Amino acid sequence: MSQFHFDLQHRDAATGARRGVFVTPHGPVQTPGFMPVGTQGTVKGVTIDQVAATGAHMILGNTYHLALRPGHETVRRLGGLHAMCGWEGPILTDSGGFQVFSLGEINKVTEHAATFRSHIDGRIVELTPEHSIEIQEALGSDVAMVLDHVIALPADPGAVTDAMERSIRWAKRCLEYANSDRQAKFAIVQGGLDETLRAQCARELTSMDFDGYAVGGLSVGEEPSEMYRVTAATTEHLPADHPRYLMGVGRPIDLLENVARGIDLFDCVMPTRNGRNSIAFTDAGPVKLRNAVHREDRRPVEQGCPCIACRHSRGYIRHLFNAGEMLGPILLSIHNLTYYQRLMAETRSAIEADRFEEFRREKIAGWDSAKTPGKAT
Structure with missing residues (x-):
């Protein structure tokens, strides 16, 4: 067998x-x-x-x-x-x-x-x-x-x-x-x-x-x-x-x-490759942590995310990248891998509940919100 x-x-x-x-x-x-x-x-x-x-x-x-x-x-x-x-x-x-x-x-x-x-x-x-x-x-x-x-x-x-x-x-x-x-x-x-x-x-x-x-x-x-x-x-x-x-x-x-x-x-390779390049995946679209807007940002990369990166502020992670510290790419790689696994777990639950199409529309609407002109990411 x-x-x-x-x-x-x-x-x-x-x-x-x-x-x-x-x-x-x-x-x-x-x-x-x-x-x-x-x-x-x-x-x-x-x-x-x-x-x-x-x-x-x-x-x-x-x-x-x-x-x-x-x-x-x-x-x-x-x-x-x-x-x-x-x-x-x-x-x-x-x-x-x-x-x-x-x-x-x-x-x-x-x-x-x-x-x-x-x-x-x-x-x-x-x-x-x-x-x-x-x-x-x-x-x-x-x-x-x-x-x-x-x-x-x-x-x-x-x-x-x-x-x-x-x-x-x-x-x-x-x-x-x-x-x-x-x-x-x-x-x-x-x-x-x-x-x-x-x-x-x-x-x-x-x-x-x-x-x-x-x-x-x-x-x-x-x-x-x-x-x-x-x-x-x-x-x-x-x-x-x-x-x-x-x-x-x-x-x-x-x-x-x-x-x-x-x-x-x-x-x-996208979760880790983007993480090494200071880009974090979130439900509101990708966040570019090197951007100056995050210099004094005390928020986590994504509210509610259980990963170790999200125990730190965006401002701190931006500092790690700008200082050339290896911890920055490591933390964002972990965040992105966690995000992908969260997305798949939510997908499985949505399929089980016969609401995958609604779930898909909700996720895409959130990612598309990052494309709004003038929105700082």
């Missing part, structure tokens, strides 16, 4: 939003849920206990980065990714496909493999679908993503079709090579912005025995409306009894809009 299963508990009455639980050997993941990104075995600037305190159920690591440094065999000898970083909950590892596309100085893709130059020491590395799974099994993650062929958009329709079809073939190779019954395998639906290709890819992947399905190749510069359109067109072809993961997304509004279209899991 599989150690993984997805319990779909409730569907929102007015939208495609779903409330569920994804069960793994390292514990349950409440969905809709957001995974903090711990690319290199750490959520940047935040201890693993602090990540847990934000309310996160599952974190993400990356095959590309961990294979290059410290090396997947080193991670294995350290007890696996869970033991190495001290995280007791579930971990999902990305396959490395996106990083090959975005970071490699050279990037050659053949039917056999993706070949790239390491951004660390310049050596040539070959990543096959089989090797991607081998690395992820050494890391010991709960969920392994298949290796997919990611291309920049917009692209020639022929190139999009070619990458989509190769992603299907690579997914099959990953599935056939996988050897761990303690690791779920998630396929990735590709197809650019073409709804027909997305539907074709989804149909072919769902004919295989995967534990979950991801929507990949979005949030790469397309308009949000295009992302929402493609997500909706993809999820309608995915099985209801499996988790659905939208990769690399994103802004709070993107989370809610895609929950409405049937997505269960998200990840993004």
Whole structure:
């Protein structure tokens, strides 16, 4: 019997939003849920206990980065990714496909493999679908993503079709090579912005025995409306009894809009990256703590937020950034991670109460209020 299963508990009455639980050997993941990104075995600037305190159920690591440094065999000898970083909950590892596309100085893709130059020491590395799974099994993650062929958009329709079809073939190779019954395998639906290709890819992947399905190749510069359109067109072809993961997304509004279209899991570097750059997420929109208006502001970043950053004043946190103190980025990273987890918890409650659409409108109205001309943030 599989150690993984997805319990779909409730569907929102007015939208495609779903409330569920994804069960793994390292514990349950409440969905809709957001995974903090711990690319290199750490959520940047935040201890693993602090990540847990934000309310996160599952974190993400990356095959590309961990294979290059410290090396997947080193991670294995350290007890696996869970033991190495001290995280007791579930971990999902990305396959490395996106990083090959975005970071490699050279990037050659053949039917056999993706070949790239390491951004660390310049050596040539070959990543096959089989090797991607081998690395992820050494890391010991709960969920392994298949290796997919990611291309920049917009692209020639022929190139999009070619990458989509190769992603299907690579997914099959990953599935056939996988050897761990303690690791779920998630396929990735590709197809650019073409709804027909997305539907074709989804149909072919769902004919295989995967534990979950991801929507990949979005949030790469397309308009949000295009992302929402493609997500909706993809999820309608995915099985209801499996988790659905939208990769690399994103802004709070993107989370809610895609929950409405049937997505269960998200990840993004945005909470910590914005935190390191003095931007805090709140229900009234983003707050730029470096702004002079906060110099003597005694209010917390967000009233009612339980995070440790909100025990301090905006004026103090602004001072930390201006003084170059590392505590400023740490505090705002924790605040933003907490905000995302609060948003997901509220989303789950709204779905259970069949009031998700009302909840979504309320949140968007609050975020839009920050755009009022002359409002100081």
